[in-house]
Every structure is written in structure tokens, then in C-alpha cells.
Amino acid sequence: MDLKSYLASRTTLVDRALNGFLPKAKTKPTTLHEAMRYSLFAGGKRLRPALALATAEACGGTTEAAMPHAAAVECIHTYSLVHDDLPCMDDDDLRRGRPTNHKVYGEGVAVLTGDALLTVAFEILAQAKPASRYPLATLIAELAHASGSRWLIGGQVADLEGEGRSLDGDELKYIHRCKTAALLTTSIRLGAMSANASPKILSALTDFGQSLGLAFQVIDDILDVTQTTEKLGKTAGKDVQATKATYPAIFGLEKSRREAHRLTKRAHTALKPMGKKADRLREFADHLLARDY
């Protein structure tokens, strides 16, 4: 199966699983459950769950066993987008090609939608059947750590504090590592854990995730200044508007493109110990480098 068909098939499986894991829209309080579903089923690319599933398969596991892990990371990711779009954060009107959650449901419900998506992620992951090396507590701690104050939220704080200030390359990399690469890496690690990967393979996949995650954010920064709002499904040029430090702003477009290539190459190198089993993940890295939205 080519990568495009693979991604489409995994998106269908993930959507079906998320639909089953989430409270129905008619469950009380209906506004909240509708709002959670509004953002979760708004047409995201599902990269993090697809990476979790592809990693599980590369490690000899199954999509079925990895599904709670995959669904949980997508809930965390969607919560972070809902909160990121709030007026007190990036103040955005458009996400995944639709009005942002707070534009439709109001700010109060949008904050609570994010809270509920964050919480349900752990409820979902708690339903995983853990492999022998990685008990449930390890899985929960993995997701909590990546989503917490040292990584996802920490990166957002550094991003917020960096607005309007000139950051150097190291400060920018710190933000990228925390707010983007950490959750992508954890998606991959959780997929590997669902398949009982050996410590050596887990370590290789962690290196892969960190390089892939940084490359992903460099590309995201490039797309923000080179693509249209229609193509991205979110407001283009937002980083410049908010005087945010980005790769193109600090290093220029050409150097940013070279950096994305360098990081993708490093991601490929990290997969060496896995041999051909990791071909799908190699395709993934190339796909993320070449993406235009």
C-alpha cells in the first residue's frame, strides 16, 4: 500500500475508534460533547495517531493494540489546538478549515472543551492492554510527561513569552522541541510500547521522533509564510503578524529548508537499527518534509 492509501486507511480506523471512545454528542452536557466532537472531527491530518500505529506495526505489533495510544495522543493534540487558538493565546479564527472552537461555542466552553479532551485522553489510554515491558502506569506517565509543564505546556509558555522579543536559534529550538517534537516523539514511543519494543529499538525510535518532530515544526514555520490560508486551513502569515520567532524569521527561507532536509536525514539515520521493518516510517519522514499543508 502506498503512503497516501495507508494514511487514508489509518485515518478511517482512528476516526472510528475516537467516535467509540468519546461520549456521544447527545450525552449531557450536550454543548460540551458537541464541542469536543466539533474540534476532534474537523478534518485534522491525524499524523500523530498514524505515526503511533505505523510504529506499532514496524515493531511487530497491531493497530488494534495501539489504538488507545493513538486515540489518546490525538485528543491531547486537539486540546492543545483548541487552547492555542483562544484569544488569550494565539487568538485565531480558523482551524482545520473551520471557525475555531471558541468562535462557535464561546470562550468558556472552548476552555472546557480543551480541558475535557485532555482528560479523556487519559481515560482512553487507561483502556490499553499493556505489553509486558510497559505497564499501564508507564504509558500514562509517558503521555502526562510529554503533555505537561516541561514539554508541551512549557513550550507554549516559552512561545508566549517570546512574542515580540528577538530569540536566538537555541531558544527557538527549545520551543520547537517542547511544543511540537515532544508529542510527536511520544506518539511514536507509545506505538513502540504497545508492541513491546526492546529498549534498544525504543531508543532508536526516540531519536527518530525528535528529529522528525523538529523537521515538522521547521516545515510548519516555512508553510506559514509560503502557503495560503485556504491551503493550510488555518490563518497563514500568523507568525509574522504576532512577531513570533520562527525558523524563516531567524535563519531565512533557504537555510530553513536546508535545516528541514538535514533533520529528515538525521531521522532516517536513527532508523538504521530497524532495517527494512521501518520503511513505512522512512516514507513518513519524507512525506512530512514534502508536505504543502
Ligand code: GRG
Ligand atoms: C493550557 C491554555 C493552555 C494552552 C496550552 C499546549 C498548548 C496550549 C498548545 C501547544 C502548542 C501548539 C499548538 C503547538 C503547535 C504544534 C503544531 C505544529 C500543530 C499543527 O499540527 P498539524 O499540522 O495539525 O498536525 P492538524 O490540524 O492537521 O492535526
